[in-house]
Amino acid sequence: MQINSPQFKQRATVALQDMRLQKALSKAKGGFIDKRLAAISALPEFEALRERGKAIKQHTLENLDFYLERFESKVIAQGGKVHWASSSEEACQLILEISRAANAKVITKGKSMVGEEISLNEALEADGFKVVETDLGEYIIQLAHEPPSHIIAPAVHKTREQISDLFHEHHQQYGLTQKLDTVPELVNEARTVLRSQFLSADVGITGANFLIAETGSTVIVTNEGNGDLTNTLPRVHIVMTSIEKVVPTLNDATTLLRLLGRSATGQEMTSYTTFTTGVRREGELDGAQEFHVVLLDNGRTTMLGDEFKDMLRCIRCGACMNHCPVYGSVGGHAYGWVYPGPMGSVLTPLMIGLKAAQDLPNASTLCGRCEQVCPMKIPLPTMLRQHRINAYEQDLMPTRARWALKIWAYLAKRPALYQKLASIKIGILGFLGGGRGSFRYLPFAGAWTKNRDFPAPQGKTFMAQWKARKSA
Amino acid sequence: MSSREQILGKIRKSLGRGVLSAEQISVLEARLATPPLHEQPQVNTDLALQFTQKLQKVGASFSDVENESLIPFALIALLKEWELPLQVVIDAHLQALPWTDDIQCAVRVAQDDDKVSVTEAFAAVAETGTVALLSSHSPTTLNFLPETHIVIVHRAQITANLESVWEKLRQQNMPRTVNLITGPSRTADVEQTIQLGAHGPRRLHVILVG
Known part of the structure; x- marks a missing residue:
């Protein structure tokens, strides 16, 4: 997928002024937050489950080689194949080879963020395959030629009118003549058109939420049932996944499932949770006859040994972005690559390089809500701060920002001077901002005041007020 | 390397x-x-009660029959109530039931235009209102292609938590597919509005036996 992260600032500015996007974002936000809260409030064991989930993932990561090898041998024992890919290119190449060998024409896909990460659709289409996304949200953005803007709700940025227009434009070939207005009409239209694709596909590609070492199973969690039609109807089923998805046993996966649904959509269980193990067995009437699992590294083994190791616990629930004030304001596309929000601002620099993604760790107020709601207790703000430190140390910061930081550091180490200067500055700002309470424009702070007002200080610093009160 | x-x-x-x-x-x-048994959510001691309450919460329906031989009659009554044709696709294990000429039963995989399928569950979970179905017992397409999916659950099959289903499954070879189904197919991809029947069944009904 094209990398647009270096243009974060411009893209965020455009997003803030896009009224349709703002409408879509405001509609989505409350729903996710309220539903999650209701679900975890109804489960007194939630906090204990979080601790347990974290411990399970830690244990697995410490023994990742063992569990991956066990997973592999179990898949082989059930008639499947496991392919290892160090890079995105290698993963795409492996899937191209499997699809060519299957003489495939039509390939259906369940939602896979790893698939987005490796730009799988582009690779398959360039090779002449017809690729059909079958998750409704993914299908909508495929029609719109856009990347997902949310890891569990890829089309969350689209309004109903926009979806109606897209179907009107693209479904005339299937006989759609008028514009559809209501949600049921739109969903039925997609159901009818995609049903024929499911039935004609030669290869089905899904992702995986978890891999089970105990049994060699891959697990998908969906609500629509598209993932199941994708992995059951075609002759060949490919699972595109990454190495950190493995957990030891079915019981361990069950604990993580209790966390995932509630954190993502506020569901105790999604409609369909499916465990797939190997190929169709003798005497069975349906199910794929070839089963391939592609295990991607793409930088994850490096993360395992550095300060971003905790990020490998992520189960991709999306709670961090649902609760992020920055994501809530600019949406997912501003981040410019596959993974948006706080988890994306940690992952993206690790996958496309800190230089291209250096704005992302700064696109955070470090308010800490992401860490609070993360079911795996990943210290996201700490890792965002670590990226900032790395950017400074690698000399990636703009000169002006470096100098500003240096001056601040010099003053911060000299409290008397700092207080003196601060009280002068606060005094001036307080005087200028007096009646209005905020500034619409400030010299040297144009980047701030362009999109939001700067609150005017009250005229005296905290230290000055503290001293005055003490001496009174 | x-x-x-x-x-x-x-x-x-x-x-x-x-x-x-x-x-x-x-x-x-x-x-x-x-496999270690981790923390499990509390479940009502009346498993069937919690199971059916959860079923309704996720948009599924249920009915009771006293014994297996009454399933065909209950099924006909349901189809009439829903104004559906008296044609179903069933899994092979249900063939032995006392079917009458009033209803047509096909035993095969599902096809695109099938309206109703009937399959037997391997287990059910009270904690979440989930039914577990195995590909080694019934074709997986029966769970997804027809618009109405009816699942037969025996009361004794209801377990408190999912971990008990795994314990039972460990007695046999892991099948190609284990479907944990919790309510009908749904999507919230258009403006976060929940709509049933995205790609899978629009209706999920459980017939509780015993």
């Missing part, structure tokens, strides 16, 4: 160790052989 060796090597390097010792491996083997 193959990517497999490369990835496994990088994992060990990042973890700051070499290959695990025989002792360490035996600890991990023991954990796999006896």
Whole structure:
């Protein structure tokens, strides 16, 4: 997928002024937050489950080689194949080879963020395959030629009118003549058109939420049932996944499932949770006859040994972005690559390089809500701060920002001077901002005041007020 | 070096160790052989009550029959109530039931235009209102292609939590597909509005036996 992260600032500015996007974002936000809260409030064991989930993932990561090898041998024992890919290119190449060998024409896909990460659709289409996304949200953005803007709700940025227009434009070939207005009409239209694709596909590609070492199973969690039609109807089923998805046993996966649904959509269980193990067995009437699992590294083994190791616990629930004030304001596309929000601002620099993604760790107020709601207790703000430190140390910061930081550091180490200067500055700002309470424009702070007002200080610093009160 | 060796090597390097010792491996083997039972949510002691309450919460319906031989009659009554044709696709294990000429039963995989399928569950979970179905018992397409999916659950099959289903499943070879189904197909991809019947069944009905 094209990398647009270096243009974060411009893209965020455009997003803030896009009224349709703002409408879509405001509609989505409350729903996710309220539903999650209701679900975890109804489960007194939630906090204990979080601790347990974290411990399970830690244990697995410490023994990742063992569990991956066990997973592999179990898949082989059930008639499947496991392919290892160090890079995105290698993963795409492996899937191209499997699809060519299957003489495939039509390939259906369940939602896979790893698939987005490796730009799988582009690779398959360039090779002449017809690729059909079958998750409704993914299908909508495929029609719109856009990347997902949310890891569990890829089309969350689209309004109903926009979806109606897209179907009107693209479904005339299937006989759609008028514009559809209501949600049921739109969903039925997609159901009818995609049903024929499911039935004609030669290869089905899904992702995986978890891999089970105990049994060699891959697990998908969906609500629509598209993932199941994708992995059951075609002759060949490919699972595109990454190495950190493995957990030891079915019981361990069950604990993580209790966390995932509630954190993502506020569901105790999604409609369909499916465990797939190997190929169709003798005497069975349906199910794929070839089963391939592609295990991607793409930088994850490096993360395992550095300060971003905790990020490998992520189960991709999306709670961090649902609760992020920055994501809530600019949406997912501003981040410019596959993974948006706080988890994306940690992952993206690790996958496309800190230089291209250096704005992302700064696109955070470090308010800490992401860490609070993360079911795996990943210290996201700490890792965002670590990226900032790395950017400074690698000399990636703009000169002006470096100098500003240096001056601040010099003053911060000299409290008397700092207080003196601060009280002068606060005094001036307080005087200028007096009646209005905020500034619409400030010299040297144009980047701030362009999109939001700067609150005017009250005229005296905290230290000055503290001293005055003490001496009174 | 193959990517497999490369990835496994990088994992060990990042973890700051070499290959695990025989002792360490035996600890991990023991954990796999006896999977730990983690914290489980509290479940009502009346499992059937909680199961049916949860079923309704996720948009599924249910009805009761006293014994298996009454399933065909209950089914006909349901189809009439829903104004559906008296044609169903069933899994082979249900063939032995006392079917009458009033209803047509096909035993095969599902096809695109099938309206109703009937399959037998392997187990049910009270905690979440989930039914577990196995590909070794009934074709998987029966769970997804027809618009109405009817699942037969015997009361004794209802367990408190999912972990008990795994315990039962460990007695046999893991089938190609284990479907844990909790309510009908749904999507919220258009403006976060929940709509039933995205790609799978629009209706999920459980017939409780016993």
